[in-house]
Amino acid sequence: MSIEVALRHRFADKTLDIRFTAPSPGVTALFGRSGAGKSTALMTIAGLLRPDACRIVIDGEVLADTAAGLWLAPERRRVGLVFQDARLFPHLSVAGNLRYGQRRAPPGAIGFDEVVDLLGIADLLGRRPHTLSGGERQRVAIGRALLSQPRLLLLDEPLSGLDGARKAEILPYLARLKAALRLPMLYVSHAPDEVLRLADTLVLIKDGHVVGTGPVAEVAARGDLPFARRNDAGALLLGHVMGHEAARGLTRIEGGGAVWLVPLLDRPVGATCRIRIPAREVILAAKVPEAISVQNIVPGTLRHIEAETARHSALVEIGLPDGTLLARVTPDAIARLGLSVGGPVLALVKSTAIEVL
């Protein structure tokens, strides 16, 4: 099943033309700067904004098709929406807010107790929204949207109003929801860490157009796309825990078809995990160096060199058996090593530089 979105709208100063297809279920992140058109796309899918032309299909169900004169009212779309500012009803308790959508929805698979438990809001049920912290409010808003038994959950930068600590408090809940509920989600964000942590599919939006779309690990490692050209560029590898070497204080993780040693983790063998390897932490070598502290020396194929003229560096894509690694080095280093596209290269990564998400 899939989510098909196509919309066109002319604003006074810009034109949006966004079209993408995303798998369902799964988390699809719409990533781009503010003003790129991400939120407009989300509001169109929810039905709260009517563009010049659009076609929205979710799992075969057509919600809008302006060419055919079809436009379903938002209250009849069964699309859950979580706003940046929570928008809890101030005159209702937390339980009242949670039940608001549930009462108006057909009986569904998502139960009240399950949602309350998944989001850890059992202690808040009797409270009023204005007594909640920002993070608690957002958790209740997510629960409220889920209990309306949506066929699609839309999240409009749900964490952007929160500080770092609050963000870290909510991200695990979102990861749990993703694992527990087989629900398609569209997640609008301009924060790379949220995208890398949660998304399965990444849709890059720039100036009202989709500039790249695909599985998150692939799009994140494309040197020609804006996601990888950021200051803290890095590759994302999907993998799992292979085993622990307690004596050495190390854990072995398989990711992208290679084996990585990272500082000992408290995760069971076989558990899936995501690792991020920052491009500036990757050292390139033409042959295996001796007597060096680096734990990970991984062979790969040099696939592409993206020149970054403004910062006098280059972003190098290194093909692994089942993934891509990014390295940011100087053009001089590439020349000194005599590296060329298509040739072999060794990537050197310190264990402590690998971020396990």
Place this chain on the structure above:
Amino acid sequence: MFDAQDIEAIWLTLIVAGRAVGFALPLAVVAAWALARGRFAGHAMLNTLVHLPLVLPPVVTGWLLLIVFGIRGPIGSRLMEWFGMRLVFTTNGAALACAVMTFPVMVRAIRLSLEAVDPGLEAAARSLGAGWFDRMLTITMPLASPGILVGGIVGFATCLGEFGAVITFAASIPGETRTLPLAIYAALQEPGGEERAAALALVSLALALTGLLLSDWLARRLNRVLGR
């Protein structure tokens, strides 16, 4: 201190004000909603019409009511014909005059509170499956309730003091249309009626103060419930 006639005047005042608010408040909510949210051709016209009694001399409002609701007036004659209902010189007529005079006060209070309701909350309710009427009933009106309540109470308190329009449209008939202000005026016309007028004026003052204090207290309580 008060004779039967005074008690009657006080009681009548409360009845007239009660009927006026009961009749005008629902209409005021509709008018306020149209002015706060509606975008239609006659918006400015409606706004002017609603506020007209505020700037017209009350005696002119009373006279206009006579023309429209008098037994030969376009509406008055039909009310008589169809329902056998006469408004001129009756308690209901006094209530109508009060309702028209206090309408702008009510609309203003309700409109302010409607405009303060975050449309984002209505959008949220929409995405949760609530249709127009449902949203109105469960989100918009509860959130605007402090304004509606204050509008009602201030409207009621204002009705207690209506004079010009009431005496012009409904005259000053003891037991029918002679409300407190009219009774005070009548007492002042009689030789040696000052004492009586003063006693009635005190009642008037007490009722007005109670109304204002009550509205203030209720609004604060409701706002606390709404978490403001």
